[in-house]
Amino acid sequence: MYVCGPTVYGHSHVGHAKSYVSFDLIVRYLRYSGCKVLYVQNITDVGHLTDDADEGEDKIEQRSKIDRLHPMQIAETYTRSYFEDMDALNVVRPDISPRATGHIIEQIELIKRLIERGFAYAVNGSVYFEVSRDKEYGKLSGRRTEELEPGTRVAPNPEKRHQNDFALWKRAGAGHLMQWPSPWGLGFPGWHVECSAMSMKYLGETFDIHGGGLDNQFPHHESEIAQSECATGKPFVKYWVHNNLVTVGNQKMGKSLGNVIILKDAFKSYSPLVVRFFILQSHYRSTLDFTTAALDGAAKGWEKLVNTVRNVGTELSKRNGHGDGAQPAPRQEPETLSESGLAKFRKKFLEAMDDDFNAPQAIAGLFDLSREMNNAMSQGAVPTETLREAAQLFSEFGGTILGILPRDDGRAASGNASLEAELIQLIIDLRRAAREEKLWSLSDKIRDGLSKLGIVLEDKKDGTVWKRAD
RNA sequence: GGCGCCGUACCCAAGUGGUAAGGGGAGGUCUGCAAAACCUUUAUGCGGCGGUUCGAAUCCGCCCGGCGCCUCCA
Structure with a gap:
């Protein structure tokens, strides 16, 4: 199983959480059911441009210029941040997390095959996939290339034979930080080609499941199919799985709308497991509206469980x-x-x-x-x-x-934890003595004080129990 | 303009042909109080109007409303 991973040029947001929690559930359940799953999820650290139509800047390079850091530093920083957030969400790590920059050779090889078979052409050091050569292009997203309106939003790229053609390799302009030698000169790979190259490298030319966000269905996955099947002549993927998107106030969450919720911020108000639980309370194919009211409700329900x-x-x-x-x-x-x-x-x-x-x-x-x-x-x-x-x-x-339960109840093994448990028990015993003498304000003071320290007391018929506030 | 999705109680959200899950909220019970827990509650009703069917929230048509993709996004 292959799932499109993040482009690491910023901290992960709740959209990433929905996607990777959804696929985490699928991997977990398939494994539980006895399937042997090799889970591959890429890290995109090059080639993802800020603009449409294969123009614009590389997202990671752009970030690196703003922060005045090396692009690889940017990629490393946000890759770590990504795993940190996913670990918090109790997402099982992929078996292989291949980086695009670590597979330049495989991508070049794939491009060469496409040129040899007549599906791609080189122009001025760039290589484009010729969409019109692929009769099946559009079969995943139900689109016909004739119906697309080329050039309506972007100026036509004169290098392309047809405006629907997409870049496999881009000539590196002056000052472009990330570039590699290739048969077509110095350049860098296009965005779509990494997923084809890496998925086929680790899973074979035909594999079972490919996942990703619904927003990637077109053009990304469509292009992956085209590249892969035209290069190999074999079916690329048996099952495509697309998870739906996160909305905020019923509007798509997106950078351009300025309503992106970063996970590290969300975790300040809600435990990561609550976020996970919230995500799993709606189906992966449904949109998920991210509101505090809904999150608050999920938190209550989760605590109950x-x-x-x-x-x-x-x-x-x-x-x-x-x-x-x-x-x-x-x-x-x-x-x-x-x-x-x-x-x-x-x-x-x-x-x-x-x-x-x-x-x-x-x-x-x-x-x-x-x-x-x-x-x-x-x-x-x-x-x-x-x-x-x-x-x-x-x-x-x-x-x-489901992965929604805490691993322990906070009272486990370590020496300090056991000392803490004994101290809390001591306080509970003292409070019981106070309650027996109906010293209600003192006993409430003890309970409130512990509550501020994150320890919640519950008086039951057969005694007082404590737990951590989550 | 093309392709597609959604509309279920006060809120979130399953259900996609056989008679409306679950969570939150609200009310109640218990308790010194609080918390927890339990109980009850709210849709002869699933955006509207028609149609198919023994039977429709589920299928078909039209309409209304919201959203997405077609351009980077998980």
Whole structure:
């Protein structure tokens, strides 16, 4: 599986988050289902121009001139930033993250093949793909080249035989920082060609799944198909998957509109897992409107789910007789679970996921399970076996597949954490003494004070429990 | 101009031929209070009008409203 990765000339925004969380879900679920997935996602560090019609500046070079840094420094900085954000979103890293600049040779080879087969032509040190030679051009996006209106928005490029032709290789102008020798002189690769070269290098000339944002369907993916199939004579990709876009106030989020939300900013107000949960609460093919009201709602819902998971884990560890934990129950074979009363939840979840990765419906099933467990626990004795099964389902579905559950509840292993837990327990005990003497203002003061430190107390019938505010 | 998507309760959002998931919000129960949890609630109704069908939110047609692509964008 190949997914179009980011062009690393700025920090990632919520659009990247929707895209890569969506494909992360697909990879996770395919692997869960037993498929062997080689996940390749490129890093575009050259060739992506600011302007249309193969004119304008390279985005990374432009950034490097503004910041007065080497282009590779720009690429490196934002590549790291990208992975940082994706890690926070609990996105599993691709198996291979090939850089365009690391595959100049492969791109040149592909261009040479296209020229040899008569699908491309060189002019003044640039090489263009001749769209009219490819009878199938437009088959992905349902477009016919005759219907496009060339030259309406940009001045025609006189080097092109036809204005729909797109650049495979561009002659480097004077002062162009990133350039490489080629059979056509010094230059740099076009944007589309990197994805063809790198995907075929690692996945073969025909591979199973190619993903990307809907906005890349045309012209990027269309051009990828043209280049690849004309060069190899074989089908390029079996399944195309396009995720829909993020809107802000029902308008497309875009640089030109100035409404781009950077992830690092979003994370100041919302935990990355809440952002992930929010994204997964709508289908990947639907647009997602990014509003604070919707995010706030998602945060509440997410906490509710996490609470139940925590409570099930706590209850289970009590039964097991040892201290803290929310440790997931030992993995069991599905066959064993299908005998249980919770089997219907497994079935519903998997059916939803099997139906075009319907995460919203799968999450709804998790909420149903949550209510069932809370109900059972509030009514008293729940069989340990049921608790274990519930913990297993949450861990498998909420954790392994959806990736929306925290890895631990913040009370895990380290020495400091255990000291902290003991101190908090001490405070809770002191507060209980105060409450027994009805010293309400003192006990509220303790609770408020802890709350400011991010520790939330809940007084239950059988004692006070604490958790971290998320 | 060409291609395409969407319109489901106060808000977000699944469902795409068999009788409206889930979350938020609101009200209630419990509690010293708070929190958590549970319960209840809101669409004979899915933008409007026709049509096909035993049956339509789901299919078809027209209309209204919103948006996207055709130009760099995830």
